[in-house]
Amino acid sequence: MRFLSFHAGDGTTHLGVETDGGIVDLTAAGGADGLPVSATALAAGGPDALDAVRALLETGPPATSVDGLRLAPAVPDPEKIVCVGANYRKHSAEAGLPVPENPIYFAKYRNSLAGHGQAVAIPAATTQVDYEVELVAVIGRPAREVSPSEALDHVFGYATGNDLSARELQTRTSQWMYGKILDGFAPLGPYLVTADEVPDPQQLELRTWVNGAIRQDANTSDMVFDVATLVSDLSQAMTLQPGDLIYTGTPEGVILGTAERIWLRPGDLVECEVGGLGRLSTTLVEG
Incomplete structure (x- = not known):
């Protein structure tokens, strides 16, 4: 459904x-x-x-x-928004990062959520805005200290997400959060699709278009840590609650990995799609 x-x-x-x-x-x-x-x-x-x-x-x-x-965002009121960095092998390579031995986590907050079709402002604090299409897992049953084999039983469904990033703010220190928490920088939707319609979350196509031109074209099979591993690992440290969101990382093809680095600007239309979860559209406007 x-x-x-x-x-x-x-x-x-x-x-x-x-x-x-x-x-x-x-x-x-x-x-x-x-x-x-x-x-x-x-x-x-x-x-x-x-x-x-x-x-x-x-x-x-x-x-x-x-x-x-x-x-509105497909899940407007999550208790937690957990994001995973460098979780695709080819993306790690294009960003000049080593493939992580453990998941790299950072947080976003509700102020960053945006719905399908919602305009997102680029604030004066950044000129280096990048897109990141991501599969987002939505927790159903509370998860605490679950094993990888039972972790997907705690996922209610999935959605398409865009982890918009302000790169110069993200990289100014070793902690990425400051470049990730801007208002509207976590579009989510349009749909929340139940898990029974996603039999294998590790076999989904991910794509991003900017003004109609394809920028990202990959598959969740390239994840370093799959969805089950992420849910299990997070549940060792905290209880995941119904509605919690896990942005599971982005594949290669981001602006950061290009030689030209032509960043997003006001007027750009970014469209992200994961499998059959729906295409998420975001227009950037001047802040």
Whole structure:
């Protein structure tokens, strides 16, 4: 199943599910009979929440076109946003980094989340903005000290992400976070796709286009640490909660790895796509 979050007319954020006839507003349905009203509640509810959604859809509820909706991040309110650096072998090579022996983690925060189609401002603090298409894992069942073999059982679903980066801020110290936490620099969506539709997260195509020109074209099979390893490893240090996001790293083809280094600028349209999870569009504007 494919879910999305969108901004309603009253200023609240609603959860919708995609059907052949359009988007059904689950939040407007009132949460009756265990129906989830947010992406986090959906992830926490797991199979029971999905059963409630299926029961509602059997009644033939009204649907609306996605084209008329202003989308929010696919998961608007995660407790944690954990990102993984240098997690593709070819990307490590183009960035001049050694292949890591252990996962490299850094954090983003809710201020960085942006929805599909949302304009993201380039602030005056940076002139070196780069794109990074990423598979994002969304936690369902809480995960604490789980093994790699059971880790994917704790993943509710997946989404397309773009780990936008301000490179001169990222590299000014050994800690990358400052170049990663800018407002809007973690677009996510358009959809949250349930894990049953992604039988193997290590066999997904990743692509990025800038103004229609292909820039990244790779596969999640090039990950150094696969999704199961990342979930397991993180769960040794902290409890992963429903709705938590793991941006699992980007493949080769980023601007940082080119000789010209022509950075993103206002007016550029960046489109990212992972497998069948949907194409995520972001327009850069002047801050």
